Amino acid sequence: MEDFQAKIIILFILLMHSSQVCFSQDSIRSLTDSSSVMIFLAEQEEVPGLAYRLVFTSPDQIKNFGADSIIDLTNNEFAISRRFDRLKDVFAWKNNFTPQDSIDSEIQFTLYEQPVNWQKTRDFLNDALAKGEISISSQVIENGSDLISMAHHVPFQSSKKNGFGFFSDLKIFMITAIIVLFVVITISMMLFMIIFKSNKNKKERLRLEYDEKIVGPLSEILFDRSREEIKSLSSEDLHSYFPAELLIKPLFKEVLIERVLSLNKTMKGDFKQKLKALFKRLEFDKLSKESLSSLKWDRVVAGLVQINEMDLTEAETEVKKLVNSSNFQIRSQAVATLLNISKSVDLSFLRDQTFPLSRWQQMNYLRIIRYLQSQKDLHLESLFESENQSIRLFGYKLVRILGRVDLVQLMVDKFDKVSETEKIEMLYTFEVIGVPVDSKLITDSLRSDNEKLIRRSALAAGQIGDESTEVALWEILPNTTSFQLRKTILKSLKSLNPTKYNSFIKVNSLTDLQEINSHLLDPLLQDV
């Protein structure tokens, strides 16, 4: 590879060298092409040693010339005019007899009476310029590119000897390369899009076609065959419904699985059982299990959904491995699937999850847990032992939402050892469930520095507090600056001891206290 790169670099350098690269046109003060030579000579007076003649290609052309023209007629093929010392004289003389753009004559240069071509003339002039014998005017064109000069009838000859002239101008080359690259990329992208779109359309057409081929046979199987018959269908019978050549096609299988799952959601009773039997008979359960090992997360999730819908309990072990996956979607679906399909599993597998539990996941799991808890013991209390705080908090929420009064004491026993965030959640649970707990929990929380904890404790005190909590509330009220907290405390005090509360309000003329009181007395606002 390195040799190849070196060869490429060397070839590139040779190309640039042989093409006689000129990087700075502004520094040249010499004649390069026939146009610049002609323009230069047209402006010059006599150039010592250099003379000019006009050569007429056809002797017939001289018929129009006057008697004072000196023409050499020694050659029968062409005629040569007299000698001129200045090029402008040649033009002036010629214009007298032929149209300006006539091409029936050409200029012959002579150096010291010897005919020469324009290249030798150019070299002679450059030599003279270099020695300072003559000077070049700024009007001379020095552009490196050559044009055929019709008026002077000097044929074009490229100043570059070889065919690599294009590479000599780096800027042009780079721009051309970029444009070509852009065009190639554009064409490639367009081709790619066309092919991609065409494949996608083809896939959609096939899906519709397979859909039509599936609907009829699927309906027949479900109505004509019993569950046992479906389980024991022979290959021949199965292929009479779904041809073998279609069943080997991945897209057909995909569409069929989608249809089976879709029907499973819409049907009930023995139809659901028949669909499950058919799913297994078609060996789609193996496909679902294989999907669990896929590297693509969407395939894994699709497999989990299929296992969940079809109650593939034999896949429990594989599903369990995914409950602690780093991918959120896989993790969520795996937990939901495991809860649904496993007869023996409880929530202890959730306890060991290391990733935080999102609110969406909690909502999802709650729906399943709420349904399952009437069927089996989920050992909800195992969540309290998790090292993951979000799991522990979820556990306390479940106690509250499911009304598990039997687990309240466990929470009370742990109360002193948990974080303030967990205490807030626990107190909320105690408040909602309405089971009186050790008042020390509430009074200690009222004396903490965490305002959220104090607020939650004050709320709980209003529902499940006693005299000691009332005393604690009265103690903290004067030092409370937060309006919300004062409102909460007063509301709880009003609930715990209305008589003392009313007396307190009567003797206190503080504006905010009176406002809070009005708020609490308003039937519409009191719960706001």
Next chain:
Amino acid sequence: MKKILIIEDDLLISSLVQFRLKKDGYETILVKDGNAGILAIDQEDPDLIITDVMIPFKNGIEIIHHARKTKPNVPIIVLSSLGEEEDIVLEAFNLGVADFVPKPFNPNELAIRIKRILK
């Protein structure tokens, strides 16, 4: 032969129901949206209408309204996954539907209900 109009946009469900009804000897007409349903009610003269609630262009309640105006004696069965929505159920019965079958459903059970209604 009794003619039953099925207005349902889910191809698989409608095919399944159609299959079952054909086995029972009914002639079935299948349409996928509300506009086609209204056209079919006017042109096909069905003996029974089965309609979903959530269908394209016009919902099932509008279909029922139209059927009550043009074909007041044709019984209607509403088939819907919104079976738990009490107000829809009440509105459907107020309009005089013969039955309301929530999804998920058992097609055999549906067939028995149809047989009972058409008797």
